[in-house]
Amino acid sequence: MLKTTVKALACAVTIGLAGIATAAEPIVIKFSHVVAEHTPKGQGALLFKKLAEERLPGKVKVEVYPNSSLFGDGKEMEALLMNDVQIIAPSLAKFEHYSKAIQIFDLPFLFDDIEAVDRFQKGPVGQELLASMEDKGITGLGYWHNGLKQLSANKSLLEPKDARGLKFRVQASAVLEEQFKAVRAVPRKMSFAEVYQGLQTGVVNGAENPYSNIYSQKMHEVQKFITESNHGLLDYMVITNTKFWNGLPDDVRTELRAIMDEVTVDVNKHANELNERDKQSILAAGKTEIQYLTPEQRQKWRDAMAPVWKKFEAEIGAERIKAAQEANQQ
Numbered sequence: 001m002l003k004t005t006v007k008a009l010a011c012a013v014t015i016g017l018a019g020i021a022t023a024a025e026p027i028v029i030k031f032s033h034v035v036a037e038h039t040p041k042g043q044g045a046l047l048f049k050k051l052a053e054e055r056l057p058g059k060v061k062v063e064v065y066p067n068s069s070l071f072g073d074g075k076e077m078e079a080l081l082m083n084d085v086q087i088i089a090p091s092l093a094k095f096e097h098y099s100k101a102i103q104i105f106d107l108p109f110l111f112d113d114i115e116a117v118d119r120f121q122k123g124p125v126g127q128e129l130l131a132s133m134e135d136k137g138i139t140g141l142g143y144w145h146n147g148l149k150q151l152s153a154n155k156s157l158l159e160p161k162d163a164r165g166l167k168f169r170v171q172a173s174a175v176l177e178e179q180f181k182a183v184r185a186v187p188r189k190m191s192f193a194e195v196y197q198g199l200q201t202g203v204v205n206g207a208e209n210p211y212s213n214i215y216s217q218k219m220h221e222v223q224k225f226i227t228e229s230n231h232g233l234l235d236y237m238v239i240t241n242t243k244f245w246n247g248l249p250d251d252v253r254t255e256l257r258a259i260m261d262e263v264t265v266d267v268n269k270h271a272n273e274l275n276e277r278d279k280q281s282i283l284a285a286g287k288t289e290i291q292y293l294t295p296e297q298r299q300k301w302r303d304a305m306a307p308v309w310k311k312f313e314a315e316i317g318a319e320r321i322k323a324a325q326e327a328n329q330q
Contacts, residue, residue, distance in 0.1 A: 110232075152220075183304050
């Protein structure tokens with residue numbers, strides 16, 4: 001009888017230890033993105049992994065999948081909603097089907113500079129937008145910069161009339177389509193990977209990108225002119241699966257949020273530095289001319305594209321647009 005009892009106790013202890021071991025398994029967080037590791041986004045994902053595993057040892061394991069190695073551009077959002085991946089960082093232009101208000105970031109000539117973007121994103125409206133998709137299972141954790149966009153083409157673009165009839169590559173965004181229609185240009189949706197060839201063969205005549213995209217994809221080699229227009233924003237929102245995020249232990253979630261805030265500062269600083277460095281590299285290459293708008297020319301572009309603001313005001317919200325404009329004056 002005693003032998004049976006001891007055996008039963010030993011078995012119970014073994015089962016208990018197995019349960020503890022199982023409970024102690026680290027939480028796996030898959031961070032998938034579609035760009036190279038040396039980009040600001042790629043470096044940000046690796047820094048998030050490093051800090052999370054250092055500060056939550058044994059509690060969290062972060063697996064980073066760059067270059068669409070786990071999920072590509074068209075599948076990553078679906079994968080996040082299925083919890084097949086826990087963190088992704090799509091371009092802000094990708095969210096119009098989940099939150100119409102986020103279209104604010106595509107409005108042309110809304111922000112005067114990247115500092116105004118920072119102020120808006122850190123302010124109450126920017127933070128509210130991070131939470132605007134939680135009813136759809138998506139929680140925003142932060143904004144990562146890629147930079148302000150410049151216009152490029154094989155002809156000089158100093159006034160809106162210069163864009164008439166040109167075919168411009170755009171992301172799949174209703175606002176960006178209307179932006180080019182407003183200056184009587186032709187928007188053409190095209191994946192980022194196809195842009196260089198599209199410009200080279202004349203399928204499209206122009207594009208809009210931060211300097212880092214222009215240089216890394218060698219677009220300056222197939223575009224004679226770049227106008228430093230700073231007319232729009234190309235940023236990412238780092239997002240997670242809401243159910244997964246809310247299901248994390250409080251201490252883990254709190255620390256991960258603090259880490260994400262820290263990484264965001266680093267990524268955004270790196271992005272700004274990279275754009276300036278790549279601008280200088282484009283100038284040094286001497287294959288394209290960078291042109292600068294006078295205040296009067298810039299105002300003509302803004303006036304020409306102002307109807308786009310009105311067209312999307314009801315979807316975005318007039319108060320949100322006002323808050324973004326106020327960020328320029330702070």
